[in-house]
Amino acid sequence: MTAADLTLAKHDATRIFARKRMIGFAVPVVILAYLAYIFIAFDIGGLLQRMRPENAVTLASDSWSYKVHVERSHRTGDIAYSIEGERKGEYPEGTHPDWVETGDITTVTLPHGHLVRLLPDNRTEYVVPGFGTVEAHFDGAAIVTNLPDPPPDWASVSDRRVAMLTEGGRITITRSKTEIFRYFPGWELFFFTLESPYYGHSFYDIVFGEQWDPTRGNIAGAAHDFWRNPMWRHADVAWAIGETILMAFLGTFGAAMVALPLGFLAAKRFSPFMAVRFTFRRIFDFVRGVDALIWTIVLSRAFGPGPLTGSLAILLTDTGTFGKLFSEALENVDDKQIEGVASTGAKPLQRYRFGVIPQVVPVLLSQVLYFFESNTRSATIIGAITGGGIGLLLTQAIQTQKDWEEVAYYIILVVLMVMAMDSLSGWLRAKLIGGR
């Protein structure tokens, strides 16, 4: 090696290093520039101003807690108690939570030493520790309070509406009613609603305790009341999850059944005519390219909302994907097995059955099972669009913006469902193909 060669090599090396260094700087710079463009294009600065942190607070606190409403009507003076303010959660006539004292003056005890007295003539007294007593009453025209002007930051006051939000709870007084919300952790009425005789009893009590309802056995009655719980609707939720899984199941395996014969027609080895091959490949590409979203829309026009529409949308999209994957797998089949089978005098159909199928089945099955799991997620989304399954329940619960504990419940169920399908498809793969 001469000195000239060495200089040349060194020159080359320096050039490569310089290029690498350039790339090393350029890649992060390009990424940063792109993110900066996105920052402007997506208007993230404006978004930060428009975002509603109080919504996040509501979501975070409501998803694991519930509130009990104490509501006094200004017209009749009647006081009603209900959980989450829903008719289904009302306390039966004549009963009330044990932190309320009734009488001429109704006293509502709130945590942290807060206290609300509902006095006759639509007057209200609210004892706030460290502040004093807020007095408010509705005089028939406006709401009058003794709150200073400007009011403290936990209260908002106008003629029509007074709202106070403290660590003790929330109180709103409007022209028509006075409402007190007391917050409790947990999901109330998850097992039984208030009208069920089993409400408030422990599991042990129900199984081994006395018979609470004379007309039916404890376990059967409790199971029925739990299943038919009008607030949490466990039966409907279970159906919805079943529907979502059904969509994924029908879609995935239906697609596999359609795509298997078509895959043969699109594979070079098994389909001698170029035109046939080409046609089927373009069909696969088209069906895949149209995408589940458009298929869902087109199909829901024909079949209406429901699980069938969702399964057909998954079926169509996945037929394209499977057709492509299957035909690729079929083209990679090993010839030796087919020759071996042929040497024993097998006819073409037998050659396929014993020479080809055993080779491709593990590959195809593992792909199908993988898609089964991922389609459970797609079915949730498609359900939200076409109207079926847990996706629909979840969108509805989020759009009403009321029952965040239900939203949290559905989210947990969806995650558990996907994880269960993940393990199921993994288990089936291991069982049918042998662990890998």
Place this chain on the structure above:
Amino acid sequence: MTDISAPARIDVLQTEYMALVRQRRLYGGLVLAIFALLMASGFYVADARNAGGFWEGLHRVGDYPAAVISEAWEKRAELPANLVKFFPALVETLNIAAVSTLLGAIFGLIFALLSTRGLARWPRLVPLFRRLMDIMRAIPEIVIALVLIFMLGGGPVPAMLAIAIHTTGALGKLFSEVAENADLKPVDGLASVGANWTQRMLLGVIPQVAPNFLSYALLRFEINIRASAILGFVGAGGLGYELKNSMSWGPGEFDEAAAIFLLLFGAIVVFDQISSRYRNRLTEGRLA
């Protein structure tokens, strides 16, 4: 001795073999029968719970596309204008997919390195990072998107974050499978000269696995374009959102719907082609 009992042994072998074959056939048949039963009953249930039945709807499948196409054909002069009109929405959809893939790939890379045995920064926390990725993968994008839309308002950002979180989980798992097979010698060499963890990963692991990672990230980009179009439909901006709007107008605006369908279809096909070509080059380049 042996020659006397040999035919008998073959007989025994043959009956045993035939019994095994019969058992296998029985099991295979049973599995098939159960599968067929599940499919049939599943179809029956889905058909019963659908608003319109399968057989009544089947001949109407073509109606909607036909209506859209015929109206779009009548107004074909407006098609270029419509394509231009919705092009920004397409760009938004593609941007959502690109940013979420980028963020997902970056965080997925970090998660993958943190959760691969032998490479992890904190080996004790490997199970924690794995569970985190499992959860990120399990939550469907729509769940995160809807919650974020409630907090941030509609627009592309909720969709972007939702897809990015899911992508982090999905790519993290694939990346960590690749990183498990990485050669540890460069890492040991770097460690022996005193490189810290970041340097060992950047200089020792990433150059080995980069082609595979890129190929997975490109595949994910294809998937994310579809996901971002779908999320638009529930209010997260982009083509899906425009599609929902133009569909709610019904007949008379089908030319707009047709333009959006075309844009979406075209984008998906074009990016599928580009990415599959580039992925082939990446994997072949690795082999060479």
